[in-house]
Amino acid sequence: DTAVSQTPKYLVTQMGNDKSIKCEQNLGHDTMYWYKQDSKKFLKIMFSYNNKELIINETVPNRFSPKSPDKAHLNLHINSLELGDSAVYFCASSQGQAGGYTFGSGTRLTVV
Amino acid sequence: AQSVAQPEDQVNVAEGNPLTVKCTYSVSGNPYLFWYVQYPNRGLQFLLKYITGDNLVKGSYGFEAEFNKSQTSFHLKKPSALVSDSALYFCAVRGHTDKLIFGTGTRLQVFP
Numbered sequence: 001d002t003a004v005s006q007t008p009k010y011l012v013t014q015m016g017n018d019k020s021i022k023c024e025q026n027l028g029h030d031t032m033y034w035y036k037q038d039s040k041k042f043l044k045i046m047f048s049y050n051n052k053e054l055i056i057n058e059t060v061p062n063r064f065s066p067k068s069p070d071k072a073h074l075n076l077h078i079n080s081l082e083l084g085d086s087a088v089y090f091c092a093s094s095q096g097q098a099g100g101y102t103f104g105s106g107t108r109l110t111v112v
Numbered sequence: 113a114q115s116v117a118q119p120e121d122q123v124n125v126a127e128g129n130p131l132t133v134k135c136t137y138s139v140s141g142n143p144y145l146f147w148y149v150q151y152p153n154r155g156l157q158f159l160l161k162y163i164t165g166d167n168l169v170k171g172s173y174g175f176e177a178e179f180n181k182s183q184t185s186f187h188l189k190k191p192s193a194l195v196s197d198s199a200l201y202f203c204a205v206r207g208h209t210d211k212l213i214f215g216t217g218t219r220l221q222v223f224p
Binding site: 031034040041042043045048050092094097098100102103106 | 158163202214217
């Protein structure tokens, strides 16, 4: 069973559209995250949720809205997509301060 | 503020030779340090972590890392490189916040 699964794996869409990426973890972790990896492979945290509560919200445009219906799911909705949103988005989960993160396989978003 | 530096964009090594991928960090308090590997078009895979205890930590695929508090370093090492080790390696640090901050990545190229 996949520990952290993201859908879709690839997403190609036009500028101005709204899209969602879904993430689910079956590890029983309390905390989930969204990271963005740009074309230079830099990884930057976007959001973090702990038990459905938002605890980290980096400087991200408010077109990005995370939603956590329960502690096993963290979805990312993006409104009015822009070319600069093209990137790979990774979901991750962790348990405790010393726990490593388990990452999903990523969603490659291409905005045309 | 937490930060991680990976001073080398790329490390080239011949198969069978030892390899080192460098990482230095800055964090207030005790650091939690991690190494991840990313293969092309894949997610990040956990290699190893340092939380406390022995300064030399062993991880997956024969990798190990040495924590050096005085030099604030956490270099990744392997005694004998394999061509299959070629990938992008990320060092990461987690301090008193819940954020895992990543370095910029080092591309390891192992030549036959």
